[in-house]
Amino acid sequence: MSMDQRFVPIPSDAEDALPPARSTAGAALRAALRRFPIWPVIAFLRGKRVPQHRATAWYAMGGLALVFLAIQIATGILLMVYYRPSQPWASVQRIVNEVPYGAFIRSVHHWSANLMALTLFAHMFSTFFMKAYRPPRELTWLTGCALLGVTLLFAFSGYLLPWDDLSFFATRVSLTEIEKGPGLGPWLADLVRGGPDVTIDTIGRFYVLHVTVLPLAVLAIIGAHLLCIQLQGVSEPDRFAALPEREKKYRAFFGDFMIAEIPIWLAASALVVALAAAVPRGLAPEADPFAAAPAGIKPEWYFLAPYQMLKLFPGHLELIGLGLMNGAMLGALAVPFIDRAVPAGARGRIMTALGAAGLAGFVVLTVWGRLS
């Protein structure tokens, strides 16, 4: 049967893989493939597989972070309908008190943000300890670090938008710290604030960052991150790679692994809804730039570690604390260029120890910051 010249013939392996031509799905897929010759791409993706071993569950973290991101985008779009950057606190109060399901949607946005940050930390540390960052996957690691950074910038910029007591002083503290940075610090702080202090002008800047600049950035970087993973495949930990070929077990990514993740995604969504219902996000009194900072003011948990560092390095020692934090962040970027050997050698073991120390330090500072 010869097709019209305008259409692309369907490859024979596609014919074998597609549902029968008489079914609706089969007919639709064939119609699409005759118009767009993308079967090689699909065939490539069908070949993607996930190594099956004790730590396989950790491979779900990246996908889980994407689920939370999807929730953030959906609830964020809804919140934008009522949020007014010119009347920040009043408009959030209206969302909380008057708009049907407003308090709920705002709380979902809050909790999903927290869980997204938590999932990304888990994702980062699991790929770190499985040493998935080693060549040729440097770019995957770097784009992953960028995604964590963008997520924290999302959290930071979104925190100011309700313009309550907490958000005002949290932003003022962070920008005062940036201001102390050597060289470009004061210039950068003024540029971000829109002046020497946090004012309603700062809201305009943070709002634009939060709803246009950062979303575009996060989508672009996720695209690069996922492309890296698709093109290079999932990294195999040393112990798995050392197994004889016939003992290595894999699962198909799209046909098997991802389908098995669906219950996890549903459970995660249910957790967000449950947290939002049980612990709704509060709204503190409107920011008063003249009032004293309220007693007991604390940042969100993911900023407790730097918060505690600020308290630990008093006076002029502070630059040491800031230097340590920035050093740790730059050090994370350098990881795939320092620890390169497969299987891991002495450097690899030192790197694992450093990572464990970094994780322990982060946890200790976070708990200490919470309790102090």
Place this chain on the structure above:
Amino acid sequence: MSETRDTESSAGGPGGAADARRGRRRFLALMGGLSACWTGASLYPAYRFLSPQAAPDPFAENGRAAVEKVTPADVARPGMGKNGGYAGRGVIIFRTQAGKLRAFDSKCTHAGCNVEFQGERLFCNCHGGVYDLDGTNIAGPPPRPLTELEAFEQDGLLYVARIADPAKG
């Protein structure tokens, strides 16, 4: 000249092709350079657009600034103090046990939260910075004393002014 080269390259001679490649590369470099200049030049207005305007001098009017949210009644007796503002900034005004009216810019020299008057001391709730009533940092993370201002009452209103010599405090 260019016509000759076109003829040569379309003739497919090896020298002609190399020549055409060179010309093409030169053209691309020129266009790339021009595009970079254009982008750079158009970034300048965007940068200026985003740069904050210079903040006005808070004491521009007769060398003083009116205090908001604190009235003389709020600091009438020794041991009374209150947070307020002047020219968009925070100020803490209190009356000492000796009856003297004192004012400090309330921005903590550590991380910039507004300090609180607690009778015997000035305290910052953000990171636990402590200052005595002279504004000197005595505990916690603050690296420097608070900036003192001169506070005075005139026609039932409070004003603050810059202290010419901070040492006379």
